[in-house]
Structure formats: structure tokens, C-alpha cells
Amino acid sequence: MGFREVYDYEAGKSDWLAAGLPSEGALARLPRAGDVARKDVPTCGLDDRVGDVRERAEKAGWDVCVVVNEERIVLGLMRAEELAGDPKQTAEQAMRPGPSTFRPHVPIEEMAAHMVEHDAPSSPITTSEGRLVGVLLREDAEREAHRLHQAVHEHHEEEKHGT
């Protein structure tokens, strides 16, 4: 085939996709959680004060902050409820530890359906090692899923009418 340098990714294709790495093929064009997740979500460390974190998050227009370590591994999540707590507390004391996280390769319509079903306003997206990719907002997930649904519908209509 003409390839001179070939590597074997031992962790496998699922792990490659779960890390949010690029892929090819027809399915690769479909939007996934990692594509839609907002990468500019505010983050803080365990020792940061809730009051400071809230102020920073509010200035950036967020009501959620992800608690991470130096390697951006997700340790906890602070939603509006936690951010409204005692401003003198540390993030470690106030956060929800070990929140549910989702991999970047999960199809957006799947995430949208789950977020609606569970009434979840946002979901952290991480690699399989737990490194933060971004936060998926329900409104973004629903909008993308709707857009995808419409595109598929229009494609079927075009095929039906032979255009």
C-alpha cells in the first residue's frame, strides 16, 4: 500500500475513539459529544475558594465549573448549587466528587436523548483516562441532534425524489 512507517495502536480502536482522536469513514462525519462539548468551560483546583470560583465562572457566563488536577484529570464538578455554597469553602469541600463522565465518541443524539431523559443540564466529557475534553450543554446537544435529524430526513427525501 506504500506505507513506510506503520504503528500498531495496542489499546485498540475503541480507545482511540474514546480519546477523541480523529477518525475517517462515513460515520466519522456524524457529530459526537466531543465535537459539541464546550472546551472553554471554567476549571479550578481543589484548593480554590468557592467564592473565587463562582466569580470567575459568572464572569465567563457559566454556572458550572469542573475541578481538575494539574493534568486536567476531572476530580469533581461544581454546578450552580455547589457554586452558591459557602464562599470560604474550598472546591474540594463543596464539589460533587467523581461525577459521571462520558467519552467524546458517544453520538450526539444518544447524549441528547439521555440528557433529556435524566433532566441533566450538562455533562462532562473526558478521555478514557479522565482528562477533561469539555462540558456538553443540553441545549447544544439537543440543537445538534435536531440538526442531524433534519439533515438525515432531507437526505432521505432527496433520495426518494432522485434529486
Place this chain on the structure above:
Amino acid sequence: MAPETRASDTVLMCTHCRCEIEFCSFCDRTECAAACCYGCLVIALAESKPPLHAHGG
């Protein structure tokens, strides 16, 4: 029996496999109407992964 020592009256169950769970694995809440255990959630989300090629590529 004092209220603080009384066992919980309601047990949260996975809406898919009916196993007992402490909280929903999707939203981390104990009062979720669509509560799901970790195993069922992994299956639900993994089902939508692109199929792997038979040749392992």
C-alpha cells in the same frame, strides 16, 4: 424507631435491569425517574459506537 435510624423506605432501582442502585449513573442523582445502573449505561452508550471492522483495522 428514631427517624434517623430508620432504613430508607424507597429503594432506587435501575429502570433497565431492575438491580438496586444508590444513585443514577447518568445524572448522579438519587431521585432520578430514569435511573440507570453503570452496567446498563455502558451498554446503552457503547451500543451506539461505530462497529469495529472485522479485520481489526
